[in-house]
Amino acid sequence: MKEFLEELRKILNKDSIIQDKDLIDKYSEDKSTIYKSYPPLVLKPKNLNEIVNIVKLCNKYKISITCWGAGTSVTGSCLVFSEKNIILSLERLNKILEIDTENLIAVVEPGVITYNLKEEVEKVNLFYPPDPASFESSTIGGNVSTNAGGPSTVKYGVTKDYVTGLEVVTGKGEVLKLGGKVIKNSSGYNLKDIFIGSEGTLGIITKIYLKLLPKPENKISVYVTFENIFNLFEATNILFKNSILPSSLEYMDDVVLKYLTKKYNLPDKNAKASIIIDLEDSSEKIMRLYEIFEKVEGFINLYPLDNPVRERDIWNARRSIGEVLKENCSFIGKADISVPRGTLKKVISDIKNLGKKYNIEVACFGHAGDGNIHVNFLFEESLNIKENELLFQMYQIVKKYEGVPSGEHGIGVLKKEILKDFVGENQIIIMKEIKKIFDPNNILNPKKVFD
């Protein structure tokens, strides 16, 4: 480490090398809060050249690099597990380089906060749709590395659907320019996409080209209540059959509502399920929604959120579910599963039955439009054996319905075993072979995604 540091000082300014334990504290855990460990160093490079030199030096001394966007990962993908593992923070690469209004493309550095990009493009009447709930703090680089999604996925897709180009530094220190401002690209193997969702294990993303859309007009939101979650899914299926494609369909079950209504003033306090629906269409659609839902068994009421304050309050309640659940129970076993949309009813029913078997409350919420369920087993206290057993059985349900272990948060360290169980040894071997091509010395975010 001593010689490494000496060489490092030749390529980075003093203020880019953080060794002070107090300053490193911020980088000792991500939002998974499963583990706290201090990297020996945090590096804050200012440009591509510095990053290339850091990677080359790390290869020479076999020092591992874990990238840090904003550390909002909930899977432990930003954690370090060795004294020879440094953190490379992208926070100083935080410029929006260009908003190209002719080509409808934004070119950004990885450390740009997602919210800031959304705000900037809206100023020129454009729209960047991906909206993970963490968008006020997470970075575009982190979003690309986890292929983040959010409520708007039902209509607009996930981060991957907007990345037209990437600049990456591989584990060998090579700079790859993959794609660019072009929307269509059928030119050989699609290497760009292999980096999306790779959680910093294949390369360091240093520049991102993102597709933009014209800003939609007339967004309206409604809050709809039901007697149970199964009636709610029935209702959302009928929407699609009536050619209505909302831009969000955020559902909450009875357990979520039980805790949320303690803190927030939500309509119909006795409702056992509710959904926030965003529509980007004419206001007559609200009348049509009402006519459609009225015929659905268990429908209670529909509330147009035409007052911006009311709309913001309901969305704030939705975004705070994780916090509210945490305030109300001592330990939560969490999952971010994704299943074929049409199986949501069956999957949630099986998961609720599993909770009953173990006498544990299960709170489910998520995105009805894309089949993503945030499952929360609410434990009275941390009982690891029960948690693992429960989660294992839950993942068997997901498998039965041909779902996947993560819809948006990624694998990190928490779901490595589960990933292997889902995809099988052969696919893990292929992933390892791919990693070897880009990172032969295994210095990029080791022990993540697979062992």
Ligand SMILES: Cc1cc2nc3c(=O)[nH]c(=O)nc-3n(C[C@H](O)[C@H](O)[C@H](O)COP(=O)(O)OP(=O)(O)OC[C@H]3O[C@@H](n4cnc5c(N)ncnc54)[C@H](O)[C@@H]3O)c2cc1C
């Ligand atoms: C309250 C809350 C709500 C959330 N809601 C959502 C949600 O709705 N949807 C969703 O998808 N996720 C959600 N997340 C998870 C998290 O915010 C996302 O995974 C996000 O994309 C991570 O961004 P980040 O900038 O914080 O990246 P980090 O957490 O810093 O990093 C995530 C991973 O990407 C790697 N990485 C970061 N930057 C780079 C880079 N430039 N090059 C290579 N690798 C890099 C890191 O090494 C790590 O493996 C939520 C988290 C919290 C705490």
